[in-house]
Amino acid sequence: MIPQFFGNADAPLYGVYLPPKATPRDAGVVLCYPFGQEYMRAHRAYRQLALLLSKKGYHVLRFDYRGTGDSSGDIEDGVTAQDWIDDVGLAVNELRESTGVSSIAVVGLRLGALIAGVACAARNDIDQLIVWDPILDGFEYEHELLQEISNEKPSMWGGPSSGNLHDTEGSIHFNGFRLTQKFRESMRKLSLRDARPTTVKKILQAVSHEAPGFTDLKAAWQSHPGYRYQLAPAPHDWNYVDNFGGILLPQPVIQAIVNAMD
């Protein structure tokens, strides 16, 4: 694993490049993380996915959007969802230029799938898009988080609360991370249903469970000649927080994605 900073020197992004561990292909994969606690919990699964892809000969780059992970800044610095879409572009360019690969695939999980999908639709140089348990649009994601907050039960016996709330400035506090009003406004403009990744040759919608939204996206995208839908049943609660630091490793989906990369 080769950790590196790339992109704008004033606001660098952090990524980890994994070179091929088999006969190198002329192809690279960019992995786009989900947001917040889901990012923390998905790190292990992404590391494993990257490793399996590298064993198939792919160049792999997983990276942190600005204001997240090890990348510069903070989401409170006025970061928008469009910035993250731009960051996907920077990561794609970085992988292409640093390795010289001709073909690029982009994988995104949850909010990362929405960001990746919109980013790929705006470009004409992406060969494959894989959306894993995708968030369909910004409204849906906001609704999901707000619903979780309103359903939250008070902690038993007066212990500390989660701190999840919707504050007076319009930010959502969720499991230790903040989704600012500015970010939310920009995120609401994003929709996978409306995104038309027509120049992408292959699309895989990999899902760990059935959900109405996944079916909606399937309906919107299935006319694409390279579209495929795959159900790989696996646990999917990326927001689960405990005191043990337990994290998900949903092997069936990881394997489905790796298999789709043949």
Place this chain on the structure above:
Amino acid sequence: MKERALRIGKPTPLIGIASEPDNFNPDLPAVLILNSGVMHHVGTCRLSVKIARAIADKGLLVVRFDFSGIGDSEPRRGALSFEESSIAETREVMDYLQKTRGISQFILYGLCSGADASYCTGLADERVVGMMKIDPYCYRTWQYSLRYYVPLLFHMDRWQSFLSKKIARVVGGKKDKAPNEIAGVDEQYFEVPTYTRRFPPRDQVAEGLRKLVARDVSVFVAFTGGEPEYLYLNQYRQSFRDVDFRNLLRVDYYPEANHIITQLDYQPRIVAGIADWVLNVARGRIANPDANKTAAA
């Protein structure tokens, strides 16, 4: 402040990020931020990043890195337990910084298992001059018992729950649920740290703390409301009445915060508190690098 990715050691490097202050001074201690459980070096709720940047802005070099097999560091071959490898790898990072940057004093930060690794490394390596630990080893006092058991009397549901657990353990040999069972996730899809946290006997830790005090190591311990074994601010001092901390100990208690501090309103307070404490310790060290009698409390 600038940040740089590090690869420390061969053939399987430890991956880390150095937060470098604008005016680097090798006479000041560097701060190492250790993993908590299997969370990578970004830290729970990105706290390690926030702490590292806040400290670097005050002029100290900070490195947050992943132990082998965690986060971005690949597993290393060998038969060392986590308890052993965490000490060895923290020392390896200290060696690296001593060799490449001329730093000879270090302050360690860790939460939960990271706190345990900080303590154990501090005992093993005299270059450690300070340690900041969140939810470290702690021990009950009579006041703890009072605060824990008396409220039980007024809450029948808690009392019933307490008794039923005790009875189930005695009668049925009932064990605590595994983390994956609590999460409701099949074991094969759920990873938990290999490190099983067990508090050493109190006397053993008291002895260790006396050794640290004898070396003038500054210690900052903070407890959250997520640590069920800790119930009030002075519990730490009272549980170690037989240790004369002089002015080397600071204790904070954040009862409204949970173990991984998801409360966003709390985070800045904690980050600022740690950065200020680290700066005070560092200033004390640079003012008196040999005897190091000055410390923050």
